Amino acid sequence: MKTNYTYSFITLTVVLIFCFILNISLGSINIPFSEVISSVFSSSQNETYQIIITEFRLPKAITAILVGSGLGIAGLLMQTLFRNALAGPFVLGISSGASLGVAIVILGSSLFGGLFATVLISKWSIIIAASLGSFLVLMAVLAVSTKVRDTMAILIIGLMFGSITAAVVSVLSYFSSAEQLQQYIFWGFGSLSNLSWEELFIFTGIYSLGIILSILSIKGLNAFLLGDNYAKSLGINLLQNRFIIIFATSLIAGTITAFAGPIAFIGLAIPHLTRQIFKTSNHKVLLPAVFLFGAIIMLICDSVAQVPNNDYTLPINAITALIGAPIVIWLLVKKGKMLF
Amino acid sequence: MTKTNSNLILQTHQLSVGYRTKKVETTIASNINLQLQSGQLIGLVGANGIGKSTLLRTLIKVQPSLSGKILLNNKDLNFTSNLELAKQLSIVLTEPLLSKNLSVFELIALGRHPYTNWVGNLSDKDLSVINNAIDLINISDLKDKKCYQLSDGQLQKVMIARALAQDTAIIILDEPTSHLDMYHKAYILKLLQKLTKETGKTILFSSHEIDLAIQLCDTMIVMQKGHVVYDQPCNLIKNGVFETLFPKDLIAFDNLTGSFKVSK
Numbered sequence: 153m154k155t156n157y158t159y160s161f162i163t164l165t166v167v168l169i170f171c172f173i174l175n176i177s178l179g180s181i182n183i184p185f186s187e188v189i190s191s192v193f194s195s196s197q198n199e200t201y202q203i204i205i206t207e208f209r210l211p212k213a214i215t216a217i218l219v220g221s222g223l224g225i226a227g228l229l230m231q232t233l234f235r236n237a238l239a240g241p242f243v244l245g246i247s248s249g250a251s252l253g254v255a256i257v258i259l260g261s262s263l264f265g266g267l268f269a270t271v272l273i274s275k276w277s278i279i280i281a282a283s284l285g286s287f288l289v290l291m292a293v294l295a296v297s298t299k300v301r302d303t304m305a306i307l308i309i310g311l312m313f314g315s316i317t318a319a320v321v322s323v324l325s326y327f328s329s330a331e332q333l334q335q336y337i338f339w340g341f342g343s344l345s346n347l348s349w350e351e352l353f354i355f356t357g358i359y360s361l362g363i364i365l366s367i368l369s370i371k372g373l374n375a376f377l378l379g380d381n382y383a384k385s386l387g388i389n390l391l392q393n394r395f396i397i398i399f400a401t402s403l404i405a406g407t408i409t410a411f412a413g414p415i416a417f418i419g420l421a422i423p424h425l426t427r428q429i430f431k432t433s434n435h436k437v438l439l440p441a442v443f444l445f446g447a448i449i450m451l452i453c454d455s456v457a458q459v460p461n462n463d464y465t466l467p468i469n470a471i472t473a474l475i476g477a478p479i480v481i482w483l484l485v486k487k488g489k490m491l492f
Numbered sequence: 493m494t495k496t497n498s499n500l501i502l503q504t505h506q507l508s509v510g511y512r513t514k515k516v517e518t519t520i521a522s523n524i525n526l527q528l529q530s531g532q533l534i535g536l537v538g539a540n541g542i543g544k545s546t547l548l549r550t551l552i553k554v555q556p557s558l559s560g561k562i563l564l565n566n567k568d569l570n571f572t573s574n575l576e577l578a579k580q581l582s583i584v585l586t587e588p589l590l591s592k593n594l595s596v597f598e599l600i601a602l603g604r605h606p607y608t609n610w611v612g613n614l615s616d617k618d619l620s621v622i623n624n625a626i627d628l629i630n631i632s633d634l635k636d637k638k639c640y641q642l643s644d645g646q647l648q649k650v651m652i653a654r655a656l657a658q659d660t661a662i663i664i665l666d667e668p669t670s671h672l673d674m675y676h677k678a679y680i681l682k683l684l685q686k687l688t689k690e691t692g693k694t695i696l697f698s699s700h701e702i703d704l705a706i707q708l709c710d711t712m713i714v715m716q717k718g719h720v721v722y723d724q725p726c727n728l729i730k731n732g733v734f735e736t737l738f739p740k741d742l743i744a745f746d747n748l749t750g751s752f753k754v755s756k
Binding site: 368370371376387491 | 573
């Protein structure tokens with residue numbers, strides 16, 4: 153069982169390293185490859201290059217890895233838990249919760265008065281609002297999940313929370329000025345750049361906690377493949393496992409949304425892509441594979457979004473779907489069968 | 493009929509099964525007193541809707557009993573933890589697998605869950621138990637196939653192998669022969685009989701194949717409206733239990749052949 157996948161994992165790791173180097177080599181300013189390498193590993197002679205690499209491109213590439221792998225894993229957890237091929241990291245209303253938090257800060261400022269507005273609209277306030285929003289929705293869903301036995305009901309409840317928050321956002325938008333709306337929409341595009349090392353440090357910490365919880369859930373996830381009753385008959389504590397899986401997803405997807413915006417698609421597509429290529433549903437294989445695929449795809453998307461030698465940066469949210477959707481369609485058409 | 497009390501594996505005392513919501517309690521069957529002996533093949537039969545599945549679901553602790561007691565290895569089921577239960581009782585259900593994107597080997601290996609470490613690594617002992625189960629069921633040719641490539645009959649065998657790999661004293665199967673053709677119905681039940689003989693496990697299954705069950709089972713549980721009878725098949729026939737199992741307008745039980753005949 154192990155040896156079959158060793159080569160695939162080695163290949164993927166090599167591809168990941170390649171994409172990482174490619175990603176930090178490309179940017180609005182053309183930096184020679186030798187300078188890129190020396191900036192990362194020692195220090196470049198050219199101070200400008202050094203700053204661009206270590207303060208901008210490196211954090212951005214690391215963010216891409218965290219976002220891609222995290223959303224992929226969160227999507228995998230949700231698809232297995234809800235046995236639904238259409239589930240993603242945001243089915244629990246996490247991203248709508250974050251959106252609501254951000255909408256209240258950006259759009260609601262006109263309603264709450266001027267002073268409030270100037271104090272609140274900074275980068276940190278948006279991060280905090282997004283975290284708070286997703287955290288509150290998460291707590292509501294978790295509270296429900298301990299009461300409701302049916303997993304499908306939790307899924308529906310998550311979607312309902314999403315609808316409520318979307319409605320509130322609509323109402324807020326109606327009363328907002330054009331600039332505020334623009335600012336909100338820009339947040340919705342998602343962004344991997346502009347994270348400082350300090351922010352990245354906090355991001356990585358919460359992300360890692362979520363990943364560790366996911367790894368601890370591997371056994372339970374595999375048992376869930378048989379269905380609740382079989383899982384229980386194998387000695388799995390259903391409520392506890394479900395709680396940990398939902399909590400892990402929320403940590404991962406919540407912090408990603410807080411720091412990088414609501415990045416769609418990756419979480420839905422990567423698990424499918426991985427299942428098609430690795431041809432298994434065994435989470436011991438899937439979890440690391442999804443991590444690698446998610447990171448690679450996100451690095452590629454980011455490299456494309458950042459038009460080389462140019463100031464333009466396309467919205468990452470658009471690029472992920474533009475690149476990812478055709479891949480998933482192609483795979484499904486080619487194999488003619490969805491593996492789940 | 494002589495009963496040796498020493499090797500009773502599963503007992504029920506005045507068990508009532510059914511469904512309980514906040515206001516209403518719906519009793520499906522009550523006064524169930526069973527004493528299942530280890531190493532036997534036990535068939536559970538009864539008309540549709542009489543509560544066979546409800547009884548089995550209660551015995552495997554998927555739903556709570558309304559009243560009465562269930563003793564597994566002389567220990568109250570309510571005081572048995574899920575993990576403890578997983579090492580004593582394994583199941584094969586009628587519900588379809590959620591994911592068939594697992595190889596047969598991986599699926600059977602899931603049966604080792606109660607014994608494996610936190611990430612589910614298989615030890616040498618786990619591997620030998622799995623391979624032993626595969627040999628017993630005779631499905632080594634299916635080992636590397638995916639579950640979605642299997643026929644219903646093959647999948648049922650694989651599910652039984654998974655239950656075997658769980659290495660429990662008792663295996664409970666809910667209608668293991670539904671969806672199967674006549675040959676495979678007989679094949680699966682014969683296989684269950686072979687397993688009780690060769691491994692000493694107790695196997696309890698529900699089925700509508702009363703004729704086959706009469707021929708193969710050591711004892712049978714017959715569920716009827718209002719009462720549950722538990723005895724050896726020959727005694728059940730002698731006491732005319734099967735004759736009252738169904739309304740007499742369509743089919744009648746023939747004591748000589750031990751099977752049902754359509755009324756002309």
